[in-house]
Amino acid sequence: MTTVTATGTDARPGRPVPILASVATITARNLRRLVRVPTLLVFATVQPVLFVLLFTYAFGGAIHVPGTAHYIDYLLPGIFVLAIGFGASQTGVAIAEDLTTGMIDRFRSLPITAAAVLAGRVAADALRNLFVVALMIGVGSAIGFRFHAGPAAALAAMTLALVTGVALSWLNLLLGLAVRDPESAGLAGLFPVIILFFTSSTLVPVATMPGWLQAFAKANPITVITGALRALCLGGPTTRPALEATAWLIGLLAVTVPAAVASYRHATST
Amino acid sequence: MADPAIVAEGLGKRFGHVTALDGVDLELPAGGVLGMLGPNGAGKTTTVRILATLLKPDRGRAWVAGFDVTSNPASVRRLIGLSGQYAAVDLFLTGQENLVMIGRLYGLTRRQARRRAGDLIDVLDLASAAGRLVRTYSGGMRRRLDVAASLLAAPPVLFLDEPTTGLDPRGRLALWQVLSELTSQGTSLLLTTQNIEEAERLAGRIVIIGHGKVIASGTPGQLRARAGGHRLDLQSLPGQDPRRLADALAALATAAPAVDEAAGRVMLPVAGGAGILPEVATRLAAAGLHVESLALRRPTLEEAFLAYTGQPASGPPAEPAQTAPDTPGAR
Numbered sequence: 001m002t003t004v005t006a007t008g009t010d011a012r013p014g015r016p017v018p019i020l021a022s023v024a025t026i027t028a029r030n031l032r033r034l035v036r037v038p039t040l041l042v043f044a045t046v047q048p049v050l051f052v053l054l055f056t057y058a059f060g061g062a063i064h065v066p067g068t069a070h071y072i073d074y075l076l077p078g079i080f081v082l083a084i085g086f087g088a089s090q091t092g093v094a095i096a097e098d099l100t101t102g103m104i105d106r107f108r109s110l111p112i113t114a115a116a117v118l119a120g121r122v123a124a125d126a127l128r129n130l131f132v133v134a135l136m137i138g139v140g141s142a143i144g145f146r147f148h149a150g151p152a153a154a155l156a157a158m159t160l161a162l163v164t165g166v167a168l169s170w171l172n173l174l175l176g177l178a179v180r181d182p183e184s185a186g187l188a189g190l191f192p193v194i195i196l197f198f199t200s201s202t203l204v205p206v207a208t209m210p211g212w213l214q215a216f217a218k219a220n221p222i223t224v225i226t227g228a229l230r231a232l233c234l235g236g237p238t239t240r241p242a243l244e245a246t247a248w249l250i251g252l253l254a255v256t257v258p259a260a261v262a263s264y265r266h267a268t269s270t
Numbered sequence: 271m272a273d274p275a276i277v278a279e280g281l282g283k284r285f286g287h288v289t290a291l292d293g294v295d296l297e298l299p300a301g302g303v304l305g306m307l308g309p310n311g312a313g314k315t316t317t318v319r320i321l322a323t324l325l326k327p328d329r330g331r332a333w334v335a336g337f338d339v340t341s342n343p344a345s346v347r348r349l350i351g352l353s354g355q356y357a358a359v360d361l362f363l364t365g366q367e368n369l370v371m372i373g374r375l376y377g378l379t380r381r382q383a384r385r386r387a388g389d390l391i392d393v394l395d396l397a398s399a400a401g402r403l404v405r406t407y408s409g410g411m412r413r414r415l416d417v418a419a420s421l422l423a424a425p426p427v428l429f430l431d432e433p434t435t436g437l438d439p440r441g442r443l444a445l446w447q448v449l450s451e452l453t454s455q456g457t458s459l460l461l462t463t464q465n466i467e468e469a470e471r472l473a474g475r476i477v478i479i480g481h482g483k484v485i486a487s488g489t490p491g492q493l494r495a496r497a498g499g500h501r502l503d504l505q506s507l508p509g510q511d512p513r514r515l516a517d518a519l520a521a522l523a524t525a526a527p528a529v530d531e532a533a534g535r536v537m538l539p540v541a542g543g544a545g546i547l548p549e550v551a552t553r554l555a556a557a558g559l560h561v562e563s564l565a566l567r568r569p570t571l572e573e574a575f576l577a578y579t580g581q582p583a584s585g586p587p588a589e590p591a592q593t594a595p596d597t598p599g600a601r
Contacts (some may be wrong), residue, residue, distance in 0.1 A: 017377035025374040031361065032365045036362045036403070106419065109352040111321045111344065230381035268324050269354070270315075 022112040026120020027127075030094075034128055043090055046109055048083040048132045052139045055079060055203065065205055069177055069233065072145045077229035078202030080161045081222055082138060084129050088168035089189030092176030096185040099177065102269045114265050122169040129165035149235040157232035160245060164225055167249045168193075169255040177263040190198070196222045221248045273434075275300045275427045275458030276321060280330035281483075283316050290316040292482035293330065298460060298475075300335075300426075305473030306462040309579055313482040314462040318431050321460065322352045334427055351420035355431045357412035358419075361405040365396055365415050368404060369422060376423035381394055384420070390418040393448055395441075409436045417445060422450070428452070428459045431471050434468060445472060464571045476571075480579045490571050494573030497574030499524060499541040501549065505562040506534040518557040522546060539569075 034040050052072075060071040068074045095118075098104050107117045137145070147154040176185040199213065200222035204212055217223055228245035231238040276298040283291040291313045298304040306314050320562040321332055323343035329336065337345040359368050366387055373383025374574040391400045394414040404412060413436050420428060430449075434442045448474055453459050463469050469476050469491045477487040486493055502519070515536045516527040523538040530536075540546055544566060554561065569577070 017375065020378075024376055025371055025400050029363065029371055032367065033360070033362045050595070068376050102354045102356045103360065105319075105324055106352065106372070107375070108324050109347060109350060110372070111347040111377065111553040212375060 017110075017112050018115050019116060022116040022124060023120045026117050027123040029126065030124030031120055033094075034124065040090060042120050042133055043087050044128050045135065047093070048079075048136050049133055051079050051083050052076065052136050053143075056143060059203055063204060070144050072140055072143060073148070073234055074230070075203070076136065076140045077157065077161075077233050078222070078226040080133055080229060081164060081226055082197055082202065083132055083136060084161060084165040085168055085193035085197070085222075086190065087128065087132060088125065088165065088172045089186050089193070090172075091121060091169050091234060092172035092179075092180045092185035092189040095121065095173050095176035096180055096182040099180055099267055099269060100182065104264070104267050105269050108264075108267070117263050118170075118173050118260055118264055119174065122166055125169040126162055126166055129162055129265050130158075133161050147233055149232060149238075153232045153235075153238065156238075157229050160225070160229055160232065160242070163243075163249055167252040167256070170253060174260040174263060177260060177267055188212045193222075196220050200226060202226055222253075224248055260270075273300065273333070274298060275302065276304070276332070276334055276460060278317070278332040279332065280323065281317065281320055281332060282329040283313075283320065283325065283327050285378055288325050289482050291320075291330075294479065294482065294484055296332075296460075296477060296484070298458055299419075299452070301456045302457055302475065303459045303473045305351055305469035305476040306460065306479055307464070307466070307469050307575055308462075308479035312479045312579075314479055315431055316482075317479070318352075318354075318429050318460065318462060322350055322429050323347055336544075349425055350427045350429060351429065352429045353417045353420035353433055355435070357402050357416040357417050357531065359412055364401050364404060365391065365407070365411075366400040368415060369418055372419045373422045378423065378486070386422055386424075387418075390421055395444055396420050404432035410438055411443045414441060415444065417448075426457060428457055430459065431462050432464065433461065433582055434463070434465060434588055435540070438460045442468075450545045466570070466575060471499070472567065478575060486578045488576075493578075494568050494571055494575045497569045497577040498544075499539060499569075500566050501573065502538045502540050502546075502567050503563075503565045503567065504536040504538075505564075506536070507560055507562050508534070510559075512535070512536045514557070514559065515554070515559060518553050518559055519550060522549060522553070540566075 036042060037170045055075055056072050063071055065071065065074045094157045104117070137251070172185070172189045175188045179188050181187050199217050201217065201223060206217045206223060209217055224241070225248065228238070228241035231241045276296055278294055278296040281294040294313065294317055296317070297305065306317065316325065320327050321334055321339060323339050323346050331340065333339065334346045335349045337349070339346050343402050348537055363371065368385045369387035369390060370380070374380065377388065391397055395416065396411060396418070399407060407415065413433070417430065417433055420430065434445055437445060442461065446468070449459065453472070460474070461469070461472060461584060474489065476489065476493055477484050478489055478493070479485065486496065488496065494582055500555050503514050504512070506515055512531060512534050513530050516529050516538070519538055520527065522540055524541050524574060525539045527538040528538055540591055547566065550564070
């Protein structure tokens with residue numbers, strides 16, 4: 001029988017654990033879960049495809065947006081945000097689960113920086129979102145979607161979508177740590193996305209809405225971000241929409257990152 | 271290893287209106303094993319969480335291996351292993367993957383983490399399941415994996431919060447064996463448990479904790495002795511009412527006798543040691559009673575525990591001074 005040694009010299013860490021190594025370890029953990037947990041896999045594959053097809057074929061026949069020849073060109077940039085927003089709700093669920101199962105207790109007893117567990121989650125989300133966006137572009141292309149503003153703008157659009165995902169991941173980490181219960185965390189993550197989605201320019205131009213809703217819809221961050229994505233995908237003036245979107249995202253990150261890290265530092269399972 | 275493994279002074283912690291800890295003092299010398307006994311809600315887990323840097327105390331201070339847990343948690347975390355009350359393992363990773371992940375987070379290289387994980391998997395009898403997702407594990411296997419995770423970096427100070435809860439007798443014995451080996455090699459261990467046998471078997475010193483306070487501490491032998499004199503066990507003859515034995519000897523008992531009518535047994539707490547036996551014989555003879563057997567013994571740790579914490583299901587906690595009259599050193 002093997003015996004376990006208490007004093008094995010090579011198994012005793014003498015130095016602080018490098019931040020990037022611990023982030024990479026946590027990222028790998030979340031990517032493994034992503035392909036092994038059925039609901040996570042569905043959120044990352046079936047759902048984005050369904051969104052593209054459902055909205056294109058259910059609404060596309062009825063809606064004609066002035067200035068765009070194909071509804072899918074108008075629709076797809078907004079559907080990026082919707083799919084990423086729905087996927088991000090799983091991040092709140094996951095951190096709440098880690099909290100209730102005691103995983104956070106264990107992580108917090110390890111010699112790693114507080115942000116590593118959260119950053120590793122966000123990094124895994126970003127890789128998932130890269131896959132999700134690529135998948136939607138693939139499916140969209142098959143049914144008529146085209147980039148109209150050149151490869152540099154297309155790349156910028158994908159980057160903006162991914163940064164939006166990063167901000168939403170941090171928001172959902174904060175929500176999951178705040179509500180603590182996995183089911184509530186899922187609802188807390190989805191609710192704002194659903195409300196903001198239907199009151200945004202994702203499906204229809206803001207100009208078609210009643211006056212009282214237009215003011216809200218114009219200020220709605222999903223409208224702002226979708227507007228910037230659309231400008232980068234379809235062409236047209238990009239500077240102002242991109243700046244507005246960037247301002248929203250920086251603001252969101254500036255609030256959620258420190259709040260989530262602070263919340264994590266005090267989180268325990270009961 | 272000059273610094274004590276654990277020192278706690280006057281730890282206090284409130285959650286809302288609930289006082290979880292009300293001034294806990296502890297000391298564990300380097301290389302020692304401290305068993306923390308207490309009923310549910312006594313404050314054991316809160317104490318462990320403060321010492322493992324997960325919670326900040328409202329008052330009091332604590333040091334682990336010389337480092338202040340509040341002002342220097344990062345240094346403490348490099349020296350501890352923690353296995354909490356519930357198995358904190360990822361259900362969607364294999365056993366092996368869980369351990370390698372924890373090893374990497376302790377700063378081991380991939381090779382070191384794999385080798386160490388492999389050793390622990392063998393020792394904790396998980397080899398046949400190491401490649402399976404933890405989701406397929408039994409509760410006992412998850413528990414053993416969780417303890418393995420706490421041992422990954424060979425920490426000099428180990429916190430185990432009810433480590434054998436949910437283990438079958440074989441798993442419990444195997445874990446006790448592992449822990450005995452570790453502590454004999456110098457690992458300091460703080461163990462919370464509700465299992466008296468576990469505390470007695472592993473711990474050189476025991477603290478009994480109740481309502482957020484240390485209500486007794488000492489070696490298992492000291493606690494048994496302080497719990498009050500001796501216990502007199504009587505087995506009545508078949509067909510005889512054991513209550514008659516209890517009545518005949520009631521004047522000698524220091525607390526209410528326990529009568530088990532179905533088994534025909536009586537247990538009396540008594541003072542005075544073996545010197546009391548002639549008096550017992552005289553009283554039984556005077557009452558015309560005979561017994562099948564009679565034995566005088568020290569209280570078990572279980573009885574000591576009940577004496578200190580009050581009967582488990584009966585209302586408010588007893589004051590230690592009343593239930594254990596001869597407790598000069600008890601705090």
